[in-house]
Amino acid sequence: MASQVYAFAKIDDRDARLAVYDEIKNGKSRFGMWDQEASLRDRWYGKNAFLLRIKKGDWIVHVNMPQYGKCVAVQAIGEYDFDAGIKCHWGSDFNNFIPIDPASILEFDRTNPNVLGSVNLAPRRRAQRVLEVNDFLKSIENLREGKFDETRKEDRSIVHLREKMDGLLPQITSHIHEMNKSKEFENFLHKIFENMPNTISVQNGFGWRSDNGADLLVEFENPIIGINVSTKLVVQAKSYSGQHFDTHAIDRIVTGINHYKADAGLLITTATETERLEKYIREKSEETGKTIDLIAGADVAKFVLRYAPELLIGN
Structure with missing residues (x-):
């Protein structure tokens, strides 16, 4: 085995x-x-x-x-x-x-x-x-x-280029935050999910009194030998600066998972993750039995560049 x-x-x-x-x-x-x-x-x-x-x-x-x-x-x-x-x-x-x-x-x-x-x-x-x-x-x-403890000479330019690009990622996320506040950030993420194959993204309400915990509801349809298996994801979108300590969005995700009978939850925040936030996500995942995940800080830039680079660099 x-x-x-x-x-x-x-x-x-x-x-x-x-x-x-x-x-x-x-x-x-x-x-x-x-x-x-x-x-x-x-x-x-x-x-x-x-x-x-x-x-x-x-x-x-x-x-x-x-x-x-x-x-x-x-x-x-x-x-x-x-x-x-x-x-x-x-x-x-x-x-x-x-x-x-x-x-x-x-x-x-x-x-x-x-x-x-x-x-x-x-x-x-x-x-x-x-x-x-x-x-x-x-x-x-x-x-x-210790394979990558020291960079081989022939890889040096590539590794240093990646290091410089990694340094740019937080700046890209910062610009995404500056240009996309509140509902604009939800609209921005909606466009990214819509760009993914076999994916349906729904913008879900306007404000916490009407969205039942989900800024976006995303369904991933995975065809298996002619059978469609769908996964429903509750997304909370937060355009913040600095570090993300607030755990309210995770409570909203739990509400959304229960209300919409979703399979998982995801917080996407332009702020950087904190130990407190990671701990709370872990606790709520354990409590609900559903995976709640996180895309934060520089990883937001990576997420956009991977799935919808045209939103950042045009055609």
Whole structure:
């Protein structure tokens, strides 16, 4: 069976996070749920049941460990187990663990250039599968070799060009914000979604009293052997500057998901993401059982350039 990869989200309590970090070094990748009193093999806890599917050879990435922006990747050498856990200020917790090989530990920045961009290390729930397994394994290989730690001479011009372009992306997003405030930003995003193949975008109301949590309702139609499978997405659009701390838009997305029976939610904000915002998105994804995602800051410019570059540079 092919390897699986799981990303475990940040542990918010600092002391507990550092204790789990120490346990990783001692060969145990721990996962907590404060009110769990028995092994999953003895008593069913649905939200943690995925732990029973982790096998020898699978990978676990502890995200924002031991601090925000860092990651610790480890490889399992056995299957799920349960013990007394670690002592936290609220009691015993993190009783669930997967035995791991300490020799496999890799610590790196979440934005390390050796990690392929397709590898999602920003889980929106307490635990989330990384679907691009081959790209993840390639990233592990890159990290071990330090393949992109230093730029090869023949690639120097390309890498430096990309670096300069990356520096322009926040400026592009800033200009998008300046030219598209409030409803104009919704109209702008509507044009982008309309530009995508097999996609229907609906501008949904004028103001929070009438849109039921969705600035845009986007349906992606994916034909599979003549059968159309549709995915409904609730989008909140926020044209802000600076950092995005406000979590109200996420509450509105939850309202929209429930009202329209949507499959997922998405916040697109011209402001840059914050730890507080990422944490709240993760909590609400976990609570609703629906993926809520985020496009923020410089990624807004990338989103536009990928799907509707003509909106920025013309014909």
